[in-house]
Amino acid sequence: MQKYDALIVGGGHNGLVTACYLQRAGLNVLVVEKNGWVGGAATSRELTPGFLYSNCSYVCSLFRPEIMRDLELPKHGLQVISYEGGAVFTRDGDYLASYRDHDSHRREFARYSKRDAEAYERYARDVTRQCRFIQPLLMRTAPDPFGFRPRDISELLYLAKKFGEFSPHEMAETLRFWTMSISDFLDEYFETDVIKAYLALSGIIGTALGPMSPGTAYVLLHHYMGEVDGSVGAWGYARGGMGAVTQALSRSFQASGGTIRTDAEVSKILTRGGRTTGVVLANGDEVRADLVVSNADVKRTFLKLVEETDLPGDFVHRVKHFKMRGSSGKVNIALDSLPEFPALPEGSNCIRGDMHFTDSIERMERGYDDWKAGRWSADPFLDMMIPTLLDPTMTSPGKHFMSCFVQYCPPKVEGRDWTDADRDAFAETVISQIADYSPGFRDRIVHMEVRTPREIEAEVGLTEGNIFQGELTFDQLLFNRPVPGYAQYRSPIHGLYMCGSSTHPGGGVMGAPGRNAAAEILRDLKRSPEQMSKAHDVI
Amino acid sequence: MTSFDAIVIGAGHNGLAAATRLAKGGRRVLVLEAANEPGGATRGREFAPGFRSAGLAHLVNRLDVEVAKDIGVDLKGYENLLPTTVLDGSGRAITLHGAYGESIDGVSAEEQAAFAAMRKKLIFQAGILKRFLRRPPPQIGAVSLGDLSTLAGAGLSLIRKGRSEGRDFLRMLLMNVADVTDEYLTDDRLKGLLAFDSTLGIHLGPRSPTSLLGLYYRLTGDVAGRTGGQFVPVGGMASIAPAFLRAAEKAGVTIRCATPVGRILADRGRASGVVLGDGTEITAPVVVSAVHPQTTFLRLVDPAESGTGFVRSVKNVRSHGNVAKLDLALDRIPDFTGLPVEARNGRIVLVRSKEQVETAFNPAKYGEFSPDPVMEITLPSLADPSLAPSGACTLSALVQYAPYRLKAGWEHGKPAFLKIVLETLERHAPGIGKSILAANLMTPVDIEAEYNLPGGHWHHGELQADQLLVNRPTGAASGYKTPIEGLYLASAGAHPGGGISGLPGWNAARHILSGATA
């Protein structure tokens, strides 16, 4: 029986990041992946001939540049390309575009409100200030306020010092910001519905909250953090689709000597005497390792793969109550020609960015009300992009791949499981919204992949289809993520670690949980993480 | 003309608490009240011939014992805690006895145990927060020894309970009440009650993150040391305003009613008195505003005396009420199906589940009232027979959600909403409709007009995480002082918030007496 130094359960981007760092630190690492391909929710798949889909995650917004550099991802084929602004279509036939050029951006907003156009400057400044505060925390293990270990205390002091860099006024504002709803926050700056709707998107993407839920202003930061440290090209399309991220990771991993086994689903994580000893695969194979790192979400890991009796009761209780209700779906569409959006002027570059059809906060919030009642939104919010306009590698010239992220979409339909008919009806809701703004859209469709939380869970393994491996609410952030007292990537079982988005700092194709987990593991192994460069400065 | 050391604007309970404390501290205090009688939102009124309502509040659940004792408010009946009964329309009532359900009737033994565990946890956690109520909020950037000792005390009491309690506190603090009840309870009605109690008077639904704070706030209140208790003083709610008034007069406070303040005098950042509606100037080195912070800074103080940023932040204070107050004149005591007779004097909550509360909240987000509202009811004339003619009865209900800014306008909305509320009552108390002699529904717009409460919000500003402590009512005016020297805030809009506690007023007065200038 083969024995590895470390075994990673799940070949998602975070699992691969951890695997790479551990392998480079001299461990012999095996990644086991249930699917026939690696990538988790960062994949490019040819589901219809001639079209490559980024069929789960669709933009590379948060992937940490430190990781790209440490793991030599550009050398292994990763290239991230910036994209242009985008547009929100309004129901009266107009649109609100966002442009990269500062003055054009202001003039576009000024079409709706001169005041809002200028208020945007103060808004952007205030949000950037918050990002600058939060961003360094992403690449650090969250301190345990009740850990009382010197490291926890020094990390808490670091936090206090960071906070102390604010003026007293900003401190008070920061406390507000963390607990406000994105809707209330935007109301303090803007008067125009469509502008607020455009900016609110970032506060709710992927969350099981509406724009009027307290705490969504904070979620905004999760989507804004990409470029705070000035790393150009941190935000954009991965050339070749999101699979390019995980392909580069797996090539980097294999180049440093690591092993990947696909079609190898883990059915059980083995433990003996409170220590992990390896895993059993679905085909009955046992693989031994003293270190097992789970990239699966916390529920899957501890409620399915580990014996409940091996875990403390209150830990199991907490994991059971960890909230990870799926709230979004995805419709991936292959098009035989470029769709037209008559509202946009000819030649507009808005089509090369992200496009939305939700022009008011109220429409978003009503979409959320549907979700709360267990239905997909009758008037959903779409984040729609056509990456093939900038990335020629995903299909042949003239043809296009369109990615539609859809919110809200519940894990169960009014309490029962999804049916295929439900799924089709859901897709129809999405397509008809697009077709309202793009005549002839349906005729261009060659193929379509519809993913509700059911499909996301079945393929990627994300419990309840939650794309962040756990909701981003206060009780599940920082030292509370995923479970208070177990927020430092370790679990109650010796040798079993977590590295997925269920851990701090959470979801998004960021890689930070994977890197932080590797750092903690190497610390436990008393190995200096030489190949791990320092987190970039925010100056 | 007598000169005064301090002028208090508004003779609500907080204004009177502040005035009394100041007077007891040796200051000559003048209280100016716009209405013809003191009492503010506790001011009673005749809503139908022969029928009186005792004001906005119909129960006392957080009058601070220390405040009452200190200023000499001598209410009686503290020992008589009132029960809460939950009616979901099925006829099977749940009744919580003692202080917030020390014992419960109407649920299984397991559910009783589960509730007891949850109650214990929440009361412990609320106890931590309570340490911060009786003192001004900590001053960011200039943390005082007192702040540190409060923090240290809170930290110590957490540590003493062990790491896991500490961690649980930090986990739960900003949670939504719906998830918390799901962690402990199974009974929909009980979850519904907690959902209702967490959100009453707040623009949140039970599934909104941070909604648990509303319940914590309730549980920072106590009646004679019994956390979460509620009572009606001997003589009824109408005895509260006179009790505060007596205390103030005894302390030597001068109170002038029917004397609206037109303007607060301020020059170059220093307050110097007030100008009355009739133009009379009264000067004093200290002006205490016990009216809504938005009234204070957007109407009474010349905006030129405030900074633009400050005015902006005051305008940003969210203060749109969601609660309508219903007073009914009934020709007999209503008969609620399933309500135990001995619980009739208590609080009746009409709620089926937390989902009902959430669904009731949804329309409020869009400026629509709930088509299936939730409410709490008392029968005030049972405790105070003077409120109704003999044999008759009054019913008081706080109905949620009825948003201040109704899209359709309340002039159209009110009859429709009243109809819904009365139909809801009829379902729970069949025949009540026929016994109604008069019905008076006050929407937040009416409450605003009657009690001079902007937005009709009894907390004088949303009681939500971002408007608490150092941000109540807003950063630069937290801790009772304001950007205008000599002008202080003492209403529910100041820390810690609304409810008949007397704390904002009392804390403000103590702050003034401490001589702290900043």
Added chain:
Amino acid sequence: MNAMTKSAADLRRAARDHIRVPRLETPFHDRLMAISEVNDWYNWAGYKAPHSLTDGELEYFAIRSTAALFDISPMVKYRITGPDAERYLNRLTLRDVRKLGVNRVHYTAWCDDHGHVLDDGTLFRLGVEEFRLCCQERHLPWLLDSAFGFIVDIREETEEIAGLALQGPTSYAVLRDAGFAGMERLKPFDIATFPHEGGEVTISRTGFTGDLGYELFVPRARALSLWDRLWTAGALHAIRAIGYGALNQTRIEAGFIVANADFMTAEAALRADRVRMPDEIGLDWLVDPDKPNFNGRRAILDARRNQTLKHILVGLEIEGNISAEHAIVYHRQKHEAGLVTAAIWSPTAKRNIAIASLERPYGSKFTNDLWVEIYAMRELKYQKMMKRAKIVPRPFVKLARRTATPPGLK
């Protein structure tokens, strides 16, 4: 109501094509284009503006020896009117607006509640209830929010109003020959209005050069004809159009500061320690503690009383002739004391001058033994020099003709 909303939506739609011209052209652009030999443009607040048109050095000497014409149209301009306009501005800005007479201008600045400077600019009193505020940055939300409780109307008029600065010893002669009669009576900071092509031009004796000079404002439609009128009259007085490079040199000589160059404006600063109080950027003289309350008053006076001011802006004279732009200032050659924000070798004063922001007590208590470390890039190599610097009063160049009334003809 419906009709009105519809027209607002139509206007909004009509403006969609702004993206086709991402860099706007000022009303004078045709003339500037015709003159420009070097095509050296930069982005001034979204407008195409010249760095220089022919030769920066010659443009500089036009300011100091003849007459220079500079397009100031991209300056942000607000029209503030109404019965409370004076009271409103008095609360908004640092100086006492009650003392600003009709047809007078004053330089002023305004702060946020924390006493941090939002911008500086010039305030024109065009009537009892009518003002124009000119500045570098945009402030519409702040100006509108400040209007709560005041009966006042605030309108941005940057695009509608074209502006020209006519500066230099012969500028008065140009105006006289252009037919603007009575200009000799105009004292510094006075305003006069004249008919022009059926419209009106407002001329103030103001400028950013420390020289004799005027600023002219005219509705957009009449901009080119005003230019031509001056150009024709200026031919005999050696008028020359200039770009920002030359203007910048003269403003440094005059000791004037520029927002977001010599100090960060409070709304632009991301970092808490970058904001500045008036006293920290040499604008303490604008603060009038005796006038009614104004934004930032308490914070500024508290900082003075508690001596918590952290920075100070000083004029420096540096040995040698190498410009010290963005050099670090040291005390005793070792303790970092601050940063030079602007510096030139002054062709007029023949001194090596600089404006620097120092961290107190440097510049306040420690005023001697200051040094600047100059990195001069010469043929791909930094020549490092530690040069002695002396705090000197501003302006570095003081010209009698700036204030002489009546002004001379050359």
